[in-house]
Structure formats: C-alpha cells, structure tokens
Amino acid sequence: MAFKQLIAAAIAATALNFSAFAEDPIKIGVFLPLTGQNAFGGQLELEGVQLANKIKPEVLGHKVELVVVDNKSDKVEAANAVMRLTASDKVNGIIGTYGSSLALAGGEVSEPAKTPAIATSATNPLVTQGKKYYFRACFIDPYQGAGAATYAFNTLHAKKAAILKDVSNDYAIGLANFFDSSFKKLGGEVVANLNYNSGDQDFSAALTQIIAEQPDVLFIPAYFAEGAIILKQARELGATFRIMGGDAMDNPETVTIGGSASEGFLHTTFPYDASMPNMPKAAAQFTQEWKATYPNKEPNVNAVLGYTAYMMFMQAIEKAGSGDREAITAELAKLKDFETPFGAMTMDNNHNPEIPIGVIEIKNGKREYLGEVKPAL
Numbered sequence: 326m327a328f329k330q331l332i333a334a335a336i337a338a339t340a341l342n343f344s345a346f347a348e349d350p351i352k353i354g355v356f357l358p359l360t361g362q363n364a365f366g367g368q369l370e371l372e373g374v375q376l377a378n379k380i381k382p383e384v385l386g387h388k389v390e391l392v393v394v395d396n397k398s399d400k401v402e403a404a405n406a407v408m409r410l411t412a413s414d415k416v417n418g419i420i421g422t423y424g425s426s427l428a429l430a431g432g433e434v435s436e437p438a439k440t441p442a443i444a445t446s447a448t449n450p451l452v453t454q455g456k457k458y459y460f461r462a463c464f465i466d467p468y469q470g471a472g473a474a475t476y477a478f479n480t481l482h483a484k485k486a487a488i489l490k491d492v493s494n495d496y497a498i499g500l501a502n503f504f505d506s507s508f509k510k511l512g513g514e515v516v517a518n519l520n521y522n523s524g525d526q527d528f529s530a531a532l533t534q535i536i537a538e539q540p541d542v543l544f545i546p547a548y549f550a551e552g553a554i555i556l557k558q559a560r561e562l563g564a565t566f567r568i569m570g571g572d573a574m575d576n577p578e579t580v581t582i583g584g585s586a587s588e589g590f591l592h593t594t595f596p597y598d599a600s601m602p603n604m605p606k607a608a609a610q611f612t613q614e615w616k617a618t619y620p621n622k623e624p625n626v627n628a629v630l631g632y633t634a635y636m637m638f639m640q641a642i643e644k645a646g647s648g649d650r651e652a653i654t655a656e657l658a659k660l661k662d663f664e665t666p667f668g669a670m671t672m673d674n675n676h677n678p679e680i681p682i683g684v685i686e687i688k689n690g691k692r693e694y695l696g697e698v699k700p701a702l
Contacts, residue, residue: 350388351648353378353638354410356421356431357445357631361398362523363548365578366423366627370445373631374420376611376618381635384642392416400430407431411438417648418442418641420634423627425449425466426495432459441641441654443634446572446627449499453676458650460657460676462634462665463572463595466496470503471700472682473544473569473593478511480698481567481591483541485516489531489555490546492520500546500571511701516540521551528555532562542567549574553582560586567591575626580690587687591695595626596683597666598694608666633665 355374358367371393378391392414396403403422410416411434419435419442422428428447435442436458444452444461448469453459477483486508491497505515516538519531532555535543543559543566545552552574559568570592580587599612611632615624638653640663645652660672670678681697 350390351384351642352390352392352414352416353635354407354414354416354419354421355391355393356396356403356406356410356419356427357393358398358423358427359393359395362550363398363424363427365549365576366446366573367396367398369576369625369627370423370631372619373628373633374635375631376614376628377632377635377639379618380614381639384639385646385648387648389639396422396427396431398424398427400426403427403430404434407434407438407440407442411435411440416440417650418638418653420631420638421445422447424496425452425499428452428459429495432456435459439654440650441638441657443637443657445630445634447496448572449495450675450677451495456676458654460637460672462630462637462678464680464682465677466499467503468677468700469571469593469682470500470505470546471507472698473500473571474504474507474511474513475701476591476593476684476698477542477544477567477569478508478513479701481542483513483567485514485538485540485542487517487519487535487538487540487543487566488515488545489517489519489521489528489535489543491523491548491551493523494548496548496571496573497546501544504544504546507701523551525551526554528558529562532559532564536562536564540566542569544569545574546571547574549576549579550582553579553587556583556590557586569593572626575685575692577623577625580687580692588690590687592685593698594683594685595629595667596681596697597624597626597629598683598685598692599624601683601694605664605666605668607664608668611666629666633667633670636665637663637670 394406490501575594641656
C-alpha cells in the first residue's frame, strides 16, 4: 500500500471521536526492526521497553499492554506497522524506532493519525521537525556530529579529517554533514569525504584513497556491522590514524566483528555505561534491574533508550491523568527535568531532549566510558 493510502486510512481510523483512556488496558505500541539489517539494535531496544514494562506494569490503575510489531528494517513495513498500531490496535502511544529512515516513514502515518510517538534512537532532525505528535528519547545528529567534531579537534588535536559514509542511509548522511561543517568551523580541514552503499563489503578502494590523504582522524557514521568491517580493512591496509563513529556503533557486536582492529576505536554515544563513575540514581536503578532480569547480558545504551521512551510515556500519562492521545502529547511537549538513566531530560521546542553526549573508547576489547563532550555549536 502506498504512503498516501496509508495516511488516508490512518486518518479515517482516528475520525471516530477516539477516547483511548476509556479502554482498558492502556496500550503502548512498539514498532522496531526485529528482523532485517537493523534487527540487533531493535532487539536491544525492545528488551529495554520490556524491562520498563516489568518495573512499571500499570499506570493510573490500568495495566499497560505492549503491542509489538516488527518493521523488518524496511520503510514500507514501518509505515504498515504504524498504520496497524494506530488504526487497528488503537494504541495510546507509540515507541519507535531504531533507524531514522524507519521513523520518518512511520511518522508519515502517526502524525495525521494524531498519535504521540517517541523515537528511540532515530537521530535525524527531520524525524520531529515540524511535527506535533513525534518526540524522541535521543539527541539529534547536528548535536552529535558537532560533539564528535569537537572531540576530534579539541581532545584528539586532529587538524585533518576524512569521512566515509553510507550514501543510501539518512542517518549516515546527516551525521557526516554535521561533522564536516562543525570540524571546518573549528578550523580543521576535511581532506576526503567518500561514499559507499548499504550492504557493501569491500571498502578497500575508498580506504586506500583516504590513507593517501594522511588524515589525523577518520569519521565513519556507520551501523556496527559495516563499521566493524571498515575498521578491519583500514588496519589491514596499514591505516594508523584514529577512527571515530557515532552512536550506531555502540553495539557489542562492533568488537565481536572488528576483533583487534576495534582497539582504540572511539565513538559518541548516549551518556550511560554500567561502569561509569557518579552514576545518576535513575541509571543505577536501571542497571540493577537489568542485571537482575538479564544476568548473562551486559546493559547497553540501546536498551536504555527503549526503557527511557517507555518511562517518558508513563510520566506523560500520569501528568495528563488520562490515556487520551492529545493529553499525552501535550504533556510530552512540557517534559522538564525528567530523571532518566542519561540524566535530567528537558524537551525543547522541536521535541528533541536536551541530554549530554558520552564518548566511548574500545580498550583491551572492552568499552571504556571516557566522559562527556559539549559540542562547540
């Protein structure tokens, strides 16, 4: 079904004087990539949502029911998933999704359906830009890209940078563009800005060209699977420069796939790590509950994003005193100093939360939280 038909169907389904709170239970839709290219990240975020639901299974005396739909890492399937959640399942709110392109597709349906949605790790500004009903639990690419560039220039003392990005991915393009402009604004030089396509496995030609330019740092705004391969091939070709990535590389599989080539790799991420010093109270609670529920799995930022999105909805519903979609939307827009595992969260006028940026380095095969960086905007 085409996007326009999906939107029309969603509008028709919500023209029925919908009063969500009259229904029991409260329904929270979850659309995440549980299969396909982005499945690993989607699964982690779902575990975070499920943990939050276990901790807080009721709100305002109503049981909270999760309605989970796999968007299959596909834009059309993402739109289909949101149409089902808004029109058929009549959820009170929607959590999702991992992947900016998938969130953008879902937003084409949720927005005219007047259903509040919270993106988990969709960092492209367009996900919420100009939207009344779409919010997010994560920072946005301009902020993260500027943070990565600031760290490269000020902390790594890099003067020359190269970029290697997936030209078919909204997340990669956006993050690369913001790193590029910020690094130049700080006084750095971008000596190469090269492209590849999703699914590519051989990056040797681009890496050879980059190595010839002798950058101090290479920025790869990649997802973990392709990013880890780039790390391996770069080191095999003799690259000695530092390599940085974004939050999509914050995945245990980066080290599994990259092996020794991941040593020294840096990436920006959300400000949470199970071993971080001076952990906020909400982060400590999340960590404790996670370890009790998943004793054989390390906690991760993707799970925190799913967990946080769920708790944002619970806060909004409690403040609204109702499960009504419009009332929930109004409360999400007013969210201020809300305690999350990332620290206190305040929603800005564009529905983007103000939270810090964390920096991770892979040392001895493990993630080490280096601290936070404030972007030079």
